[in-house]
C-alpha cells in the first residue's frame with residue numbers, strides 16, 4: 001500500500017534500519033486492513049506492532065547503554081512516552097472499536113512520530129554508537 005508509505009532516513013546502524021522498515025510495514029499493513037473497512041485481524045496486528053516496538057526500543061536502549069550514549073535518558077523517555085501512548089490507544093480501540101480514531105492515530109500520530117524520531121534521536125544515537133563500535 002504505497003499510499004501510506006513513509007519516507008525516513010537511514011541511520012548508521014543496520015539493525016535499526018531493519019527494525020524501522022519492519023515497523024513501517026506493520027503500520028502500512030494495519031492501514032491497508034482498516035481501509036477495507038473490516039476489523040478482522042486488527043487486534044492481532046496491533047499486538048504485533050506493540051510487541052515489535054517493545055523489542056525494538058529495548059534493543060536501541062541496550063546499544064545506548066553499552067556505548068555510553070550521553071543523552072540516554074532523553075531518548076529513553078521518548079520511547080517510554082510512545083509505548084505508554086500505544087498501550088492506551090490499543091486499549092481504547094479494543095474498548096470502543098472506533099476505526100476512524102485508530103486510523104487517524106496510525107496515519108498521523110504514529111506516522112509523524114516515526115519520521116521525526118528516526119530523523120532526530122535515532123540518527124544521533126546510531127551515529128554515536130556506530131563510531132563507538134567502530135562500524
Ligand SMILES: [Fe+2]
Nearest residue numbers: 060117121122
Ligand atoms: Fe529510538
